[in-house]
Amino acid sequence: MSDVKTKHGDKIEIGAVSEHLLEKYNLPGPRYTSYPTAPVWKDDFGPDDLEESYTRAEALATPLSLYMHLPFCESLCLFCACNVSIQKDKSVAIPYLAALKHEIEHVSGLVSKQRPVIQFHWGGGTPTFLTPAQMEDLFGHARERFAFAPDAEIGIEVDPRVTSRAHLESLRRLGFNRLSMGIQDFQPKVQETIRRVQPYEMTRDLILASRELGFESLSVDLIYGLPYQNAATFQATIEQVLTLTPDRVAMFSYAHVPWLRKQQGAFATHLPEGREKFQIFRAGLEGFLGAGYVYIGMDHFALPEDELATAQQDRTLHRNFMGYTTKAGADLYGMGVSAISSVGDAYAQNRREVPAYQAAVAERGIATMRGYRLSADARLRRSVIGRLLCHTVIVKREVEQEFSISFDEYFASELARLAEPSTDGLVILDRDEVRVTPLGRIFIRNVAMVFDRYIEEQKMDQKPLFSKTL
Ligand code: SF4
Structure with a gap:
């Protein structure tokens, strides 16, 4: 070989x-999106501890990276290990957004306007579960309360199955400049098995629309090790992805943890393992490197002119909960259900269930449930x-x-x-x-x-x- x-x-x-x-x-x-990893964090780390970290961070005046978690999805993709809330009823977003805005209000009250927001990201779940009007209202609320740097990276995860052109137009108008999009695999058999049917054409059309609207950077996620994948089918997916020329690609190993995510048990007997899974990884690696992408860290690829590639070369690359980033030295303030913060020497995570999160924010303004202060x-x-x-x-x-x-x-x-x-x-x-x-x-x-x-x-x-x- x-x-x-x-x-x-x-x-x-x-x-x-x-x-x-x-x-x-x-x-x-x-x-290692954190060290120590989340299972080591302590339950006795609460809102007071996080606010103490906020206070210390103010003294250092580090720039900010803001993350907001929007947990709702219309249906469950069976491979998914994210913290999601599956909802057909869109009205669930109303009390959730009220709580999130309350948390933004509370946290921003503890942050000086001298600290620029250099990175802002909405993840999920499916942020475009929200209507364009809800997105505009939420973004405006955050923007009024924090000082965004003129060149801030403003990103969002979009799901082509539920993202309309109106969503994209609204996001662009607000100033979003980066999109990331789940693809996972384009093979119909794989897509049906993981219950995420998202044809190539649907994805391509959304990408074309985002380019036309002027989004600066597009990143896609793939997963190797899914049911019914093999090296040849994954290679075919890579070839389709390459026609879309994303700026960045995240190629993750499928995490099979049915004791944590029961729904994964549905396809347990059809998973490639051992050498077979390795050959799928290899097909991905060869596909992207062969097409001129730079291998970043352990699971990312970027076009050579992308700043992630430059950062790797200059040794300014940084890793946090959102993966690899060029924004070293920023404190990460996470808001929303299950969101994670990394502020100075502390990590903190919010409550993981929507009702508990909403109740905690109503009472205290923030919803920290565990964390860790680094020795x-x-x-x-x-x-x-x-x-x-x-x-x-x-x-x-x-x-x-x-x-x-x-x-x-x-x-x-x-x-x-x-x-x-x-x-x-x-x-x-x-x-x-x-x-x-x-x-x-x-x-x-x-x-x-x-x-x-x-x-x-x-x-x-x-x-x-x-x-x-x-
Ligand atoms: S849309 Fe994304 S977050 Fe929602 S279930 Fe599917 S993979 Fe998970």
Whole structure:
């Protein structure tokens, strides 16, 4: 099997992935959109703790990234692991939007207008479950209360099955400049099985309309490892996606966790696994790199001129709950049901059920249900894991300067545990660096897991909380 060359001349050594390596390293593991990961967070972290973090953040005056969660969908896609509320009745949005506006009011009252919003994102669920008028009202409410930077990234997740041209026109008028869109797979058999029928033509037409309306950036999501997929069918999907020339592609491994998401059990016997799933991943990797996309981190691709690709090259790439971003250094304020915040040294998550969220906001203005304040050790490990996942290298001197430690002494046991991945060709350990090899990029989550001090506690081999790394 051959390797794949990336845009910048380095190789992804996909041909070197043996059965032995797959068996050894294809294990459940976090995607590290946070460290520590959410299962470690504490239930005794509440609204007062989050507000204390807001106060500290004010003193530092960092820029803001705002995320708002809109949880409603008209029907449930069976693969979905997001926090969703399936509703046919659109009137449910009315009390929810009232609560969300109340939360925006409360949070914005604690934020100085000197702090620019450099990133604003609506995720879901399906944000376009709302009518254009509801979207305009909600956006206007937020915009009046926060100071948006003139060049802010303003993005939204859209579902082509329920997004009209009127929605797009309204979003564009409001100033949204980025769209992200779920595709997952274009094969009819796969789409029927996962109950998300979204033909190519429907997706193409929405993308053409968004280009015509002047959205600057378009990102699409794909999933490999879905029922009835194989390398050939996924390759056909990739070829169709390439005709749409998205600026960015997220290609996620399907997370099969039916003990957490019961509906996934419906197709459990038709899932590609092991080498077969790996070949699907490989088809995706070869398809996008062959078409000139740059491989970003562990699961994204971007056109070479996209700022995500430039950020990877300049080592300014950053990872947060929304995936890879160029907005390092911003505090993330999450609002809405189940939304996550990352403010200074703290993480916080809102209540996960809509009625509980609405009740908590009515009473207190915010709805924090759990969170985590990072210790000095957790801050250090977060930085090290972030460096690996964003830059594929840890330069020891940089970590030593930032955290006033001796890297080799502090991480002596981690370095000893990396000896085996090093022998297997996944990392190069030398005096100055821990560097992930082109082969190691395929198993980069496994390398990151070595630095996670909580991983053993999460009983990874029973009913894992995470998907497999491939
Ligand atoms: S539309 Fe998106 S959020 Fe809603 S069920 Fe489907 S995948 Fe999940």
